[in-house]
Amino acid sequence: IVLTLALGQWQIGRAQYKEGLQARYDALSRQPAVHVGGQAIAGEAILLRRVEVRGEYVPRFTVFVDNRIYQHRPGFHVATPLRIAGSQRYVLVNRGWVASPQDRSMPVIRTPAGEQVVQGVATAFSERYLELSTKVAEGNVWQNLVFERYRQATGLDLQPFVLQQESAAEDGLVRVW
Numbered sequence: 001i002v003l004t005l006a007l008g009q010w011q012i013g014r015a016q017y018k019e020g021l022q023a024r025y026d027a028l029s030r031q032p033a034v035h036v037g038g039q040a041i042a043g044e045a046i047l048l049r050r051v052e053v054r055g056e057y058v059p060r061f062t063v064f065v066d067n068r069i070y071q072h073r074p075g076f077h078v079a080t081p082l083r084i085a086g087s088q089r090y091v092l093v094n095r096g097w098v099a100s101p102q103d104r105s106m107p108v109i110r111t112p113a114g115e116q117v118v119q120g121v122a123t124a125f126s127e128r129y130l131e132l133s134t135k136v137a138e139g140n141v142w143q144n145l146v147f148e149r150y151r152q153a154t155g156l157d158l159q160p161f162v163l164q165q166e167s168a169a170e171d172g173l174v175r176v177w
């Protein structure tokens with residue numbers, strides 16, 4: 001009985017946390033988008049805010065975050081850094097979902113060339129979920145998108161958030177968050 005009561009209290013606490021988070025998200029979504037430039041931004045101050053960034057994609061540092069499901073189909077989230085216009089700082093953009101080919105080969109994606117204006121929501125880098133190895137990710141298929149791991153693998157000077165893209169682009173990716 002004590003365990004059941006404790007678990008019930010834990011669930012109530014989680015529900016209250018999520019309701020507060022949803023209320024914050026709703027309030028911030030009504031505010032105008034924050035323009036992100038090359039200056040460093042505090043991660044906590046920008047989380048869940050609508051943001052806009054102008055810059056150019058650097059496709060060679062694209063990673064595919066594996067095991068992402070959309071409409072009961074396995075696939076990847078495609079994350080590509082955007083070099084912020086007029087600076088050497090980058091923001092990592094979660095551009096959307098792409099289906100995994102039947103043979104588990106890498107999907108072919110289109111990355112817009114030239115300067116882009118990308119709009120979306122600033123989200124946190126993922127926490128580490130179950131991993132079968134503590135070895136740092138190699139290649140461009142990753143299980144988790146962890147800030148420090150990505151920064152070390154690429155050497156890029158990154159803003160401390162992931163921009164979850166909402167603006168349209170001719171790249172064939174699904175952006176249903």
